[in-house]
Amino acid sequence: DAGVIQSPRHEVTEMGQEVTLRCKPISGHNSLFWYRQTMMRGLELLIYFNNNVPIDDSGMPEDRFSAKMPNASFSTLKIQPSEPRDSAVYFCASSLQNGGYGYTFGSGTRLTVV
Amino acid sequence: DAKTTQPPSMDCAEGRAANLPCNHSTISGNEYVYWYRQIHSQGPQYIIHGLKNNETNEMASLIITEDRKSSTLILPHATLRDTAVYYCIVRVTQGAQKLVFGQGTRLTINP
Numbered sequence: 001d002a003g004v005i006q007s008p009r010h011e012v013t014e015m016g017q018e019v020t021l022r023c024k025p026i027s028g029h030n031s032l033f034w035y036r037q038t039m040m041r042g043l044e045l046l047i048y049f050n051n052n053v054p055i056d057d058s059g060m061p062e063d064r065f066s067a068k069m070p071n072a073s074f075s076t077l078k079i080q081p082s083e084p085r086d087s088a089v090y091f092c093a094s095s096l097q098n099g100g101y102g103y104t105f106g107s108g109t110r111l112t113v114v
Numbered sequence: 115d116a117k118t119t120q121p122p123s124m125d126c127a128e129g130r131a132a133n134l135p136c137n138h139s140t141i142s143g144n145e146y147v148y149w150y151r152q153i154h155s156q157g158p159q160y161i162i163h164g165l166k167n168n169e170t171n172e173m174a175s176l177i178i179t180e181d182r183k184s185s186t187l188i189l190p191h192a193t194l195r196d197t198a199v200y201y202c203i204v205r206v207t208q209g210a211q212k213l214v215f216g217q218g219t220r221l222t223i224n225p
Contacts (some may be wrong), residue, residue, distance in 0.1 A: 004157075033213070035215075042215060042216070042217055043158070043215035045212055045213070045214065048212070056212065091157050091158075093157070093158075093213075102148060102150070102160030102163065103158075103160060103213055104160070105157030105158050105159070106157055107156065107157055108155075108156075108157055
């Protein structure tokens with residue numbers, strides 16, 4: 001398995017633009033998580049899905065952020081409109097629901113909003 | 115999920131055992147201890163987890179005290195590639211799925 005695949009690896013965009021980050025989880029995993037990492041706040045859980053259904057989005061910072069999981073093999077995190085304070089590394093992770101062997105993280109998307 | 119306390123940084127000489135402590139004095143009976151690490155610019159990587167018995171795998175050993183209020187992650191022969199931030203997390207395995215990361219311990223392996 002190629003692991004959790006995220007795209008793009010790097011994204012530079014202007015303030016006000018829409019940004020879409022993509023994630024392909026490991027085949028067979030039925031839980032998916034979006035995290036954001038900054039120097040100031042560390043790793044923050046934004047939202048997670050079980051069986052394609054959003055379970056907890058309490059970490060989503062505001063209405064500018066939205067996440068979808070239309071099927072078991074794909075998820076998106078969208079920011080519209082983007083702001084400079086959204087600059088961070090965004091990680092996607094997947095796991096087996098109720099599985100004890102932890103999450104597998106992708107390589108992340110480094111977002112810079114100028 | 116119970117909170118954990120880790121030293122912010124540690125150093126270890128290459129080839130020696132690295133022992134990373136974690137306090138989790140409020141851990142509940144159904145909570146597991148998980149360890150992850152994050153090498154610079156990469157996503158966190160699962161290392162090991164346990165409930166109350168000591169665990170060992172190809173990466174590390176996990177020693178949990180009898181009262182389960184603290185644990186130690188042991189990297190038996192540290193290499194330069196083990197330089198990373200190590201996170202200790204306690205959580206239930208079933209039901210609640212959140213994995214909440216603290217600040218971790220920045221481990222530096224010195225040549």
